[in-house]
Amino acid sequence: MVQLNETHDPALRSWVDSANYPDTDFPIQNLPFAVFRRKGSSEAFRGGVAIGDQIVDLAAVSAAGLFDGAAGEAVAAAAQGKLNALMALGQPAWRALRLALSRALRDGAAQQPRLQACLVPQVEAQYDVPARIGDYTDFYTSVHHATNIGRLFRPDNPLMPNYKWVPIGYHGRSSSIAVSGQVFRRPVGQTLPAGATQPVTGPSQRLDIELELGIFIGSGNSLGEPVAIEQAEDHVFGICLLNDWSARDIQAWEYQPLGPFMSKNFATTISPWIVTLDALAPYRVPFQRPEGDPQPLPYLDSEANRREGSLDIQLQVDLLTPRLREAGSVATICRTSYRHAYWTVAQMVAHHTVNGCNLQPGDLFGSGTLSGPTLDQAGALIELTSGGKQPLQLPDGETRTFLQDGDSVIIRGWCKKPGAARIGFGQCMGTVTAP
Amino acid sequence: MVQLNETHDPALRSWVDSANYPDTDFPIQNLPFAVFRRKGSSEAFRGGVAIGDQIVDLAAVSAAGLFDGAAGEAVAAAAQGKLNALMALGQPAWRALRLALSRALRDGAAQQPRLQACLVPQVEAQYDVPARIGDYTDFYTSVHHATNIGRLFRPDNPLMPNYKWVPIGYHGRSSSIAVSGQVFRRPVGQTLPAGATQPVTGPSQRLDIELELGIFIGSGNSLGEPVAIEQAEDHVFGICLLNDWSARDIQAWEYQPLGPFMSKNFATTISPWIVTLDALAPYRVPFQRPEGDPQPLPYLDSEANRREGSLDIQLQVDLLTPRLREAGSVATICRTSYRHAYWTVAQMVAHHTVNGCNLQPGDLFGSGTLSGPTLDQAGALIELTSGGKQPLQLPDGETRTFLQDGDSVIIRGWCKKPGAARIGFGQCMGTVTAP
Numbered sequence: 001m002v003q004l005n006e007t008h009d010p011a012l013r014s015w016v017d018s019a020n021y022p023d024t025d026f027p028i029q030n031l032p033f034a035v036f037r038r039k040g041s042s043e044a045f046r047g048g049v050a051i052g053d054q055i056v057d058l059a060a061v062s063a064a065g066l067f068d069g070a071a072g073e074a075v076a077a078a079a080q081g082k083l084n085a086l087m088a089l090g091q092p093a094w095r096a097l098r099l100a101l102s103r104a105l106r107d108g109a110a111q112q113p114r115l116q117a118c119l120v121p122q123v124e125a126q127y128d129v130p131a132r133i134g135d136y137t138d139f140y141t142s143v144h145h146a147t148n149i150g151r152l153f154r155p156d157n158p159l160m161p162n163y164k165w166v167p168i169g170y171h172g173r174s175s176s177i178a179v180s181g182q183v184f185r186r187p188v189g190q191t192l193p194a195g196a197t198q199p200v201t202g203p204s205q206r207l208d209i210e211l212e213l214g215i216f217i218g219s220g221n222s223l224g225e226p227v228a229i230e231q232a233e234d235h236v237f238g239i240c241l242l243n244d245w246s247a248r249d250i251q252a253w254e255y256q257p258l259g260p261f262m263s264k265n266f267a268t269t270i271s272p273w274i275v276t277l278d279a280l281a282p283y284r285v286p287f288q289r290p291e292g293d294p295q296p297l298p299y300l301d302s303e304a305n306r307r308e309g310s311l312d313i314q315l316q317v318d319l320l321t322p323r324l325r326e327a328g329s330v331a332t333i334c335r336t337s338y339r340h341a342y343w344t345v346a347q348m349v350a351h352h353t354v355n356g357c358n359l360q361p362g363d364l365f366g367s368g369t370l371s372g373p374t375l376d377q378a379g380a381l382i383e384l385t386s387g388g389k390q391p392l393q394l395p396d397g398e399t400r401t402f403l404q405d406g407d408s409v410i411i412r413g414w415c416k417k418p419g420a421a422r423i424g425f426g427q428c429m430g431t432v433t434a435p
Numbered sequence: 436m437v438q439l440n441e442t443h444d445p446a447l448r449s450w451v452d453s454a455n456y457p458d459t460d461f462p463i464q465n466l467p468f469a470v471f472r473r474k475g476s477s478e479a480f481r482g483g484v485a486i487g488d489q490i491v492d493l494a495a496v497s498a499a500g501l502f503d504g505a506a507g508e509a510v511a512a513a514a515q516g517k518l519n520a521l522m523a524l525g526q527p528a529w530r531a532l533r534l535a536l537s538r539a540l541r542d543g544a545a546q547q548p549r550l551q552a553c554l555v556p557q558v559e560a561q562y563d564v565p566a567r568i569g570d571y572t573d574f575y576t577s578v579h580h581a582t583n584i585g586r587l588f589r590p591d592n593p594l595m596p597n598y599k600w601v602p603i604g605y606h607g608r609s610s611s612i613a614v615s616g617q618v619f620r621r622p623v624g625q626t627l628p629a630g631a632t633q634p635v636t637g638p639s640q641r642l643d644i645e646l647e648l649g650i651f652i653g654s655g656n657s658l659g660e661p662v663a664i665e666q667a668e669d670h671v672f673g674i675c676l677l678n679d680w681s682a683r684d685i686q687a688w689e690y691q692p693l694g695p696f697m698s699k700n701f702a703t704t705i706s707p708w709i710v711t712l713d714a715l716a717p718y719r720v721p722f723q724r725p726e727g728d729p730q731p732l733p734y735l736d737s738e739a740n741r742r743e744g745s746l747d748i749q750l751q752v753d754l755l756t757p758r759l760r761e762a763g764s765v766a767t768i769c770r771t772s773y774r775h776a777y778w779t780v781a782q783m784v785a786h787h788t789v790n791g792c793n794l795q796p797g798d799l800f801g802s803g804t805l806s807g808p809t810l811d812q813a814g815a816l817i818e819l820t821s822g823g824k825q826p827l828q829l830p831d832g833e834t835r836t837f838l839q840d841g842d843s844v845i846i847r848g849w850c851k852k853p854g855a856a857r858i859g860f861g862q863c864m865g866t867v868t869a870p
């Protein structure tokens with residue numbers, strides 16, 4: 001597990017002024033990774049680290065020879081167009097680079113003049129999916145979501161008997177994952193209209209969101225070699241925001257017996273910035289099961305996981321209809337926290353590998369929809385609107401059950417508490433257009 | 436759809452003698468692709484084409500400048516360690532290379548001396564997974580399998596109401612796909628023992644096979660741009676053999692509501708050779724639905740698909756226990772044909788993209804278990820043994836319900852009929868060891 005160290009000191013200030021603003025997502029205690037280039041340019045994408053409203057261009061840092069040793073090796077790996085090589089180097093390399101960047105970005109650092117020349121303003125940046133994602137796995141770690149949606153799909157049997165024992169997951173589609181800003185067409189597919197005995201083909205009428213976090217795997221494991229829960233987090237590079245767009249009408253018709261397929265694989269949007277587990281260390285909280293619930297099986301249980309396996313990441317979903325966009329406004333439709341999840345990141349890694357399945361650098365896990373305990377904390381419209389029966393009332397008088405063409409959805413995430421620096425995730429935005 | 440042309444002429448003979456043996460898998464009418472290098476060498480893997488008991492080394496052909504034009508471009512792309520670049524070139528390039536190889540390998544070809552220098556004996560070869568598989572999708576195209584296995588998992592509801600309308604599929608795991616010869620550990624996982632209320636963790640006791648074909652995507656489609664069924668086969672590079680190893684006890688406990696996950700992702704084995712759709716053209720047969728079954732929805736229907744959308748590929752599963760191996764024998768446990776599938780290759784492509792999902796060169800589809808209409812044609816032990824209740828009697832007196840440590844399974848496939856050359860797939864072998 002991660003220990004707090006000098007990089008977390010809330011008193012640290014950077015010579016990048018905007019990193020010291022109290023509401024910045026990217027203070028010197030954060031240092032998340034992305035890949036970027038200048039908008040409209042034909043530059044190569046390369047790794048970058050956010051600091052205030054700037055990006056440290058890691059290809060420029062590498063070329064300038066600013067770091068040596070493990071940090072130098074890490075920054076050279078991060079100079080590429082995808083972060084897989086950096087991810088594969090493993091946790092000691094990530095930590096060396098974090099420490100070197102933290103020291104070089106502090107007020108009074110001797111490297112300031114040379115590092116200043118490596119900064120690119122975020123407003124000038126265009127981002128890409130930060131890794132070559134070999135396999136994408138979507139979990140189902142919110143018991144509240146599983147219960148809410150189970151009630152809609154199976155009123156008599158909302159929560160399956162396996163839920164409290166198995167960190168349920170399924171494989172998703174890598175090819176259609178895109179970075180924040182994704183614009184996609186409303187999916188067409190088969191649905192069974194209410195009361196009909198034969199399906200029809202047409203645009204989905206129940207297009208939904210799923211508020212999730214994405215977990216990027218760093219170093220992998222060999223086929224046949226499980227990762228014990230005690231080592232699980234060593235394999236995790238970091239966390240981003242994720243929207244698992246879902247066509248509920250297609251899902252309801254197709255999902256038995258092999259699970260969601262065409263209802264999910266048309267688009268998945270992630271935030272450009274990956275916040276490392278190291279940056280999140282001050283926001284660890286105990287992993288707790290409600291009284292009376294079974295304790296995890298031994299391969300899913302560890303003292304450290306119980307003590308600090310969960311993360312208190314605040315999450316918010318904003319809906320931006322064309323009318324709200326014109327009015328310069330948004331509608332916040334959900335606020336919740338990742339701390340409510342029923343399974344932790346370490347449990348996901350341990351479960352995914354217990355059968356010998358191999359994870360590879362750049363693999364992505366989705367947390368599953370992160371609905372909290374109350375209905376206004378639900379991370380999907382199907383829950384927020386009781387299956388489309390109770391429309392949301394938006395501040396400008398509009399209503400929504402499911403998404404309409406032209407709607408955008410923005411997910412934000414951040415950690416905040418007294419005595420620690422605010423750690424933000426930036427945003428994850430996507431827009432649906434006509435089919 | 437593919438037309439028969441000079442490359443299919445059954446009278447063609449090659450100057451490679453072994454390609455003219457009547458029982459060879461690899462006559463001059465086949466010309467399947469793999470990637471290979473010499474066993475025990477540190478050579479780079481590169482593309483190869485099978486001819487009799489030899490491999491045409493496509494890197495050597497490219498270096499020798501034997502072909503020009505489209506065939507030359509294709510052979511240069513195939514000289515790489517994975518076939519993705521060749522796949523991305525599209526059907527006209529694959530056809531140009533097929534024609535050039537067919538002509539150069541014929542009796543009396545002027546290129547014989549130079550091409551002879553590019554041959555590597557198959558006995559000296561080691562194979563690799565032939566493409567970088569971005570996404571792997573497993574379908575469920577045998578109505579017989581769906582009914583047989585549905586009866587075991589859901590006796591009251593064996594075939595779901597969506598089955599005859601939706602080509603059911605789900606996303607699988609790419610990272611654990613390996614080429615024939617794969618040896619893997621028996622998976623460990625959660626299972627619910629009969630009568631128990633709490634699961635246990637341990638090695639799977641019901642390790643099964645699934646006899647499948649693998650379909651490699653050649654040229655892809657852009658996100659948001661469906662592929663019409665009329666163009667679907669233009670995107671298909673070819674077909675291999677596939678064994679979707681399955682832990683039935685893990686599957687039964689985990690699969691609801693999101694489908695199979697840890698019961699499948701520990702290993703998938705494919706044959707090294709990819710047989711092109713062009714080579715299979717003589718073995719097309721009409722796609723037919725049993726009387727009374729619904730006809731496919733328009734996006735899954737075309738005149739060509741009805742006329743010749745199915746493929747008559749003979750399939751056989753051999754079981755090799757340690758005792759049988761010692762005796763130099765095998766037990767054939769299943770014989771069937773791909774022609775029994777309820778959904779065609781073209782329908783799989785059209786369905787997978789109808790929502791705009793993007794396929795990429797090197798993506799792999801599994802057909803799903805290809806059980807035929809009778810129980811001895813079933814492609815999985817769970818069906819052949821009625822859920823483990825009726826053990827198979829092997830020729831040496833042994834019995835098997837599910838696989839034991841040390842067992843190997845070999846899948847073979849071939850096409851054969853009067854008036855056409857035999858087209859073989861080679862074999863797909865895998866072995867399970869102790870956990």
